[in-house]
Amino acid sequence: MNIEDLEKEKNEGIENLPLQERRKFLQMGLVVTGVFLGGSVLSLTSTSHASDQSNQDRDIPAEGQYPYPKHYGMVMRQNRCVDCEKCVEACKQTNHVPDAHGAYRTAIQERLTTENGAEKREFRPVLCNHCNRPPCVRVCPTKATYKDPQTGIVVMDYAKCIGCKTCMAACPYNARYFNHEKYAIDKCNFCIDTRLAEGKTETACAAACPARVRIFGDLKDKSTEIYRLLHTPDTKIWVLRPDTGALPNVFYMNA
Amino acid sequence: MTNKSISAIFAETAEPRLATPGMNRATIFFLIVTVVGLSCGVLAFIFGHHVIYHNTREMPWGMLISTYAFWAITSTGLCIYAAMSHVFGGTRMGIVSNRMVWMSIICIMAAFSTIGVEIASPHRMLIYNILSPNPTSNIWWMGTLYGLAVGCMIVEFAGIVTGLAKIALILGVFGAIAEVLANSCLGGVFATLPARPYWYGAQLPIYFLTAAFLSGAAAAVLFNFLAYKIRGEKMSQAVQLAVKSAGKAMTLVLILYTVATFWRLVSFYVGGPELGRTAGNALISGPLAINFWVMEICIGLLIPMMLIILSRLENVGMIAFAGFLVLVGQFVARYDLVVAGQIVPQNLGWDGLPSYFSYVPSIFEFGVIAGGIGVVAFGFLMGERVFGKTFTQKEHH
Numbered sequence: 107m108n109i110e111d112l113e114k115e116k117n118e119g120i121e122n123l124p125l126q127e128r129r130k131f132l133q134m135g136l137v138v139t140g141v142f143l144g145g146s147v148l149s150l151t152s153t154s155h156a157s158d159q160s161n162q163d164r165d166i167p168a169e170g171q172y173p174y175p176k177h178y179g180m181v182m183r184q185n186r187c188v189d190c191e192k193c194v195e196a197c198k199q200t201n202h203v204p205d206a207h208g209a210y211r212t213a214i215q216e217r218l219t220t221e222n223g224a225e226k227r228e229f230r231p232v233l234c235n236h237c238n239r240p241p242c243v244r245v246c247p248t249k250a251t252y253k254d255p256q257t258g259i260v261v262m263d264y265a266k267c268i269g270c271k272t273c274m275a276a277c278p279y280n281a282r283y284f285n286h287e288k289y290a291i292d293k294c295n296f297c298i299d300t301r302l303a304e305g306k307t308e309t310a311c312a313a314a315c316p317a318r319v320r321i322f323g324d325l326k327d328k329s330t331e332i333y334r335l336l337h338t339p340d341t342k343i344w345v346l347r348p349d350t351g352a353l354p355n356v357f358y359m360n361a
Numbered sequence: 362m363t364n365k366s367i368s369a370i371f372a373e374t375a376e377p378r379l380a381t382p383g384m385n386r387a388t389i390f391f392l393i394v395t396v397v398g399l400s401c402g403v404l405a406f407i408f409g410h411h412v413i414y415h416n417t418r419e420m421p422w423g424m425l426i427s428t429y430a431f432w433a434i435t436s437t438g439l440c441i442y443a444a445m446s447h448v449f450g451g452t453r454m455g456i457v458s459n460r461m462v463w464m465s466i467i468c469i470m471a472a473f474s475t476i477g478v479e480i481a482s483p484h485r486m487l488i489y490n491i492l493s494p495n496p497t498s499n500i501w502w503m504g505t506l507y508g509l510a511v512g513c514m515i516v517e518f519a520g521i522v523t524g525l526a527k528i529a530l531i532l533g534v535f536g537a538i539a540e541v542l543a544n545s546c547l548g549g550v551f552a553t554l555p556a557r558p559y560w561y562g563a564q565l566p567i568y569f570l571t572a573a574f575l576s577g578a579a580a581a582v583l584f585n586f587l588a589y590k591i592r593g594e595k596m597s598q599a600v601q602l603a604v605k606s607a608g609k610a611m612t613l614v615l616i617l618y619t620v621a622t623f624w625r626l627v628s629f630y631v632g633g634p635e636l637g638r639t640a641g642n643a644l645i646s647g648p649l650a651i652n653f654w655v656m657e658i659c660i661g662l663l664i665p666m667m668l669i670i671l672s673r674l675e676n677v678g679m680i681a682f683a684g685f686l687v688l689v690g691q692f693v694a695r696y697d698l699v700v701a702g703q704i705v706p707q708n709l710g711w712d713g714l715p716s717y718f719s720y721v722p723s724i725f726e727f728g729v730i731a732g733g734i735g736v737v738a739f740g741f742l743m744g745e746r747v748f749g750k751t752f753t754q755k756e757h758h
Contacts, residue, residue: 207411208418215711230711241556247501248489266489269410269481271421272500278556280707283418286411289481347707349634350555 172326174258178236178296179325179355180309181335181343186317186361187229189214196314200300203292209283211294212311231319233311234281234294235346235354236260242273242282242293250290258355259298264290278350296322325355335361374522376592376749384591384742391739398732401725402478410481415723420703424722425479427699428730430547431576431692432472432737433507434569437544438577439465440514442607444537447530453606456599457585459521460744460752462533464584465540466514467740469507471733478729499549506543510536522751544573551702558637559629560702568621575618576691578611579665579684586681588745588752601677608680611687612669619662639705639716648704648717649697657697661690 197203197212212233219226240260242251250266251273253259267290274282274291285292296302297309306313312320323332336343336357345354402425405413416423439461446455454461477483486504495501513536520529548566555561585604589596596604629641644653665683672679706714745752 215708217711217713232708241554244495244497245500245550245554247495247498247504248485248493249495250489250493266485266493267482268486268489270486270500271416271481272498272550274418274421275703276554276556278707280419284411284421284481286409347556352555 172258174254175256176327177258177325177355178322179332179357180233180296180312180323181321181332182231182356182358183317183319183321183335183361184228184230184358186319187214187231188317189216189229190316192314192316193231193311193320196310197294200297200310201295204285204287207284207286209285209292211281211283211292230358231311232279232281232346233356234260234277234296235279235352235356236296238353238355239351241276241278241350241352245272245276247272251293254298257296257298257302259296260293261295261298262290262292264288264292267291278347278352279354335359370523371747374748374751376746376753379591379742379746379749384746388739388742388746391735391742393735395732395735395739398728398730398735399474399478400732401728402475402732404725405478410479413723413725414479415721415726417718417720419706419718420700420720422699422703423720424696424699424726425475425729427695428692428733429472429476429479430569430699431695432468432475432733433547434544434573434691434695435576435580435688436465436468436472437540437570437573438575439468439580440510440537440540440577441573442577442581442610444533447533453599453602454581454610455603457581457603457752459518459748460584460588461581462514462518462521463744463748463752464580464737464741466511466518467737467744468580469511469514470740471736472507473511474736475729475733499546499553503543503546503550506539506546510539510543513539522748541570541573544569551698554702556707557702558634559640559705560698561637562628564621564625564628568625571614571618571621572691572694575611575614576688578607578614579687579691581607582611582681582684583688584741586677586684587741588749591742591745592749596677604677604680605674608669608672608674608684611680611684612666612674615662615666615669615687622657622662636705636707636709639709640701643701643704643717644697648719649701652693652697656693657690660686661694662687665690 191214194210194212194214198205198210201211203209203211212231215230215232217228217230219228236259238258240251240253243253243260246252247270248266248268250263250268251260252263254261264285269284269290271284271291274284282291282293284290297306301308301310301313307323309320309322312322321332321335323330325332325336327333335341338361341359341361343357343359345357347354401413410416414423414425442454443458443461443465446458446461480486490501490504494505513532517529517532517536520526520532545566548569551557551560552562552565582604585596585600585607589600626641626644629637643649665686668679668683668686672683674680700720704717704720706716706718708714709716
């Protein structure tokens with residue numbers, strides 16, 4: 107129906123609208139307002155899988171609807187990174203990452219860009235994104251990789267890994283490697299076994315970063331710094347490769 | 362049910378005419394190729410898969426995966442044609458369908474032996490595929506269904522050999538269904554990875570099935586031709602008709618496959634992610650261009666089409682040669698598909714990465730490929746020798 111035809115239609119008024127319709131309209135208004143109030147973050151916070159029933163990528167996560175008691179994620183304040191690689195080193199030491207055959211759990215990527223005509227070097231820290239819809243978990247034939255039911259962290263059960271490498275092919279972030287010492291695929295696990303299990307609240311990389319680039323924490327806990335950063339109005343936040351629909355839990359911003 | 366002893370059964374199925382010194386030498390040669398070739402893969406378990414093969418973090422899959430896909434796809438094709446002939450009759454291929462069942466089993470064995478030395482810990486697969494299955498995993502379904510298919514086909518073949526036609530027929534149908542589903546899941550392994558735009562999409566599983574019909578027909582033509590070549594015998598009229606019928610199927614699917622290849626490539630250039638387009642460029646003008654234009658298109662599609670036209674589907678030798686070229690083209694096509702999906706860095710634009718990673722298979726990977734060819738050649742010769750009469754018995758009915 108085109109707009110001219112629509113104009114000719116008689117106004118039906120709202121008197122006869124069912125209550126359900128009015129509620130739907132009000133809800134829609136609240137959602138739209140919420141998106142504007144919260145800045146672009148709300149539309150990017152990819153916790154939809156953990157949120158409401160409609161399961162749309164851009165849904166605002168509703169209170170109390172995360173499937174995990176804790177929902178860990180990380181914010182990267184990208185412009186603060188100076189490529190000192192203390193995070194990479196701390197990760198290697200803490201998690202006994204071999205120093206061969208392309209093994210690393212976190213890395214810092216680098217590129218030259220131009221800003222206002224001047225050349226600028228840009229650094230981007232990367233690690234496993236602990237996605238809400240993790241392609242690696244879906245494709246694993248033996249459930250050797252899975253979402254930890256307590257934290258939402260994507261972890262490995264090395265004894266079950268057959269080494270088919272499908273998870274490596276499926277990962278949009280090149281976050282997985284073949285650990286020749288364990289003879290299984292390995293990856294970042296937010297230090298779940300090496301630090302979180304000991305009661306520490308930060309990953310090794312986040313703790314080692316002198317510029318506080320990496321902010322690790324529980325996305326659903328309002329008292330955490332990560333929650334505050336993600337819900338700061340007018341903050342531009344982005345995730346890597348959103349087109350893959352993996353719904354990552356690592357967020358990038360310049361702050 | 363008959364109570365024949367095993368030796369009596371073999372006495373009925375064997376083809377003693379093929380027990381010639383030349384055949385013996387060829388059989389032993391291919392057995393040696395099999396053992397030496399697959400030993401290259403065994404070395405991976407001793408020195409490490411990461412040392413023996415040239416796969417990397419960025420390109421975890423290489424020529425062994427593509428070769429596995431090639432043999433598995435060929436097996437599916439042979440199995441489907443055999444089952445269609447068995448079940449519906451009517452097709453002229455029925456007369457050679459026993460040979461096709463056997464070669465389907467042999468091809469899947471080549472596939473299994475290739476992937477068996479590719480996977481880092483196959484022993485864990487045997488345990489945890491059963492104890493910890495993941496129903497959302499295409500790999501799990503593919504492995505399980507191919508396992509089921511080969512089980513069905515072995516029983517089917519036993520039924521054929523022992524004269525239990527009903528069992529053979531039923532198991533043949535189940536085997537073919539399992540093969541088609543497994544083939545579909547094999548396509549799904551690649552097709553359901555949004556991280557890899559060159560693979561991701563609904564077309565790929567159908568593309569794999571089309572490839573199965575193509576490779577299966579080509580293999581049917583080639584193996585039947587060779588079976589008579591090694592006997593030094595002229596094909597009967599009926600077998601000739603069967604081979605021509607397979608050639609006809611091959612021609613039809615060649616056209617379908619060419620169309621599917623064309624649109625598959627075009628789709629990367631009309632929009633969509635840059636990664637897909639860059640991967641497409643790898644085939645059109647990049648590092649896979651010679652593979653694509655010379656091996657896949659010219660040798661694998663155009664020349665076979667020309668040969669078929671020239672032969673007018675009459676000259677069996679020419680059709681068989683076309684079938685051989687199709688198989689060569691399909692082998693390279695699987696390689697290109699697997700490599701192109703990973704050859705473009707996912708973080709292109711960062712770390713000064715080139716547009717394409719470099720992957721050249723190691724000598725051990727080539728060794729395993731030779732081993733797989735050895736399995737098929739050895740299996741073919743042994744099949745003709747031990748079950749030769751079973752393969753030709755329908756001619757005399």
